[in-house]
Amino acid sequence: MRRDIKNEILQTLYPDDIKCMVCGDEIRPNRYGLCNKCTLDLNDNYCVRCGRHKVGIGDYCGECSKSVMYIDEARSSVVYDDTAKNIVRRLKFGEALYLARPISEYLLDTLIATDWEFDCFTFVPMHKKAKRKRGYNQAELIAENLAERTTTPCLPLLEKIKETSNQARLTRDGRLINVMGAFEHKVRPPFHVVIVDDVMTTGATLNECAKVLKKAGATVVYGLTFASVPTRPFTDKPTVNIRDFKK
Ligand SMILES: [Zn+2]
Numbered sequence: 206m207r208r209d210i211k212n213e214i215l216q217t218l219y220p221d222d223i224k225c226m227v228c229g230d231e232i233r234p235n236r237y238g239l240c241n242k243c244t245l246d247l248n249d250n251y252c253v254r255c256g257r258h259k260v261g262i263g264d265y266c267g268e269c270s271k272s273v274m275y276i277d278e279a280r281s282s283v284v285y286d287d288t289a290k291n292i293v294r295r296l297k298f299g300e301a302l303y304l305a306r307p308i309s310e311y312l313l314d315t316l317i318a319t320d321w322e323f324d325c326f327t328f329v330p331m332h333k334k335a336k337r338k339r340g341y342n343q344a345e346l347i348a349e350n351l352a353e354r355t356t357t358p359c360l361p362l363l364e365k366i367k368e369t370s371n372q373a374r375l376t377r378d379g380r381l382i383n384v385m386g387a388f389e390h391k392v393r394p395p396f397h398v399v400i401v402d403d404v405m406t407t408g409a410t411l412n413e414c415a416k417v418l419k420k421a422g423a424t425v426v427y428g429l430t431f432a433s434v435p436t437r438p439f440t441d442k443p444t445v446n447i448r449d450f451k452k
C-alpha cells in the first residue's frame with residue numbers, strides 16, 4: 206500500500222489532531238499529539254555519552270565513566286516517567302501502532318539537535334517468535350517513521366538469534382549477561398548507523414547491538430531512543446566486573 210494512503214487511513218482511524226494520544230480528551234493537542242495536561246518531561250539534562258537523563262552538573266553520568274561503550278553517542282528525547290511509560294506500554298502491548306508517529310516526532314527533534322552524520326537508521330530487532338506473537342516490532346515502526354520524515358533509509362541490519370528474559374526484571378549486571386550474544390548482523394552495515402529503540406534503561410541492549418554492527422564493519426554507531434531511565438548519580442562504590450559472573 207502506498208505510504209500516503211496508509212497514513213490517511215491511519216489518520217481517519219486515529220485522528221491524533223483531535224484527541225490527545227495519552228488521555229483521549231477531545232481537544233486540539235500540540236504537534237506531538239498531546240494535550241496540555243499530558244506533556245512529557247523533556248530530557249534536557251543528559252549524559253553526553255549515553256544520553257540518559259542525569260542529575261547534577263558534569264558532562265557524563267556516573268555509569269558511563271566506568272563501562273565499555275560500543276555506542277559512540279546516544280540521545281533520548283524524554284524522561285521515562287509515568288506519561289512516557291503509558292505511551293510506550295500502549296505502543297508495545299496495546300496495539301496502539303499509531304503512537305509510533307508522535308514518538309518519532311520527538312526523536313526527530315532530538316536528532317536535529319545533534320551533529321551526527323549517518324547513512325541509515327536501523328532498529329533493535331525482536332526474536333522472530335516474539336515478533337510473531339506481538340505482530341510487529343515497535344522499534345522498527347518508530348525507525349520507519351523516522352526514515353519517512355528524513356531522506357535516510359531504515360535498514361534491517363540486525364537479527365535477534367537468542368530468546369532473552371525480559372530486561373525489565375533484571376539487575377544491571379543481569380541485563381548485560383542476558384543480551385550477550387543475542388544479536389547477529391544480517392547484512393554488512395554502512396559505516397555510520399543510528400540504532401533506534403523505544404526505551405533505554407542501562408543501555409545494555411543498544412551497546413550489544415553496536416558491538417555486533419562494529420564487528421561487521423560499521424565505524425560509528427549512534428543510539429536514539431524515545432525515553433530513558435535516569436542514571437544513578439556518581440558513587441565511589443566499586444562496580445562488579447562482568448568476568449566475575451562468568452565463573
Ligand atoms: Zn491528554
Ligand SMILES: [Zn+2]
Pocket residue numbers: 252253254255256257265266267268269270436
Ligand atoms: Zn552516561
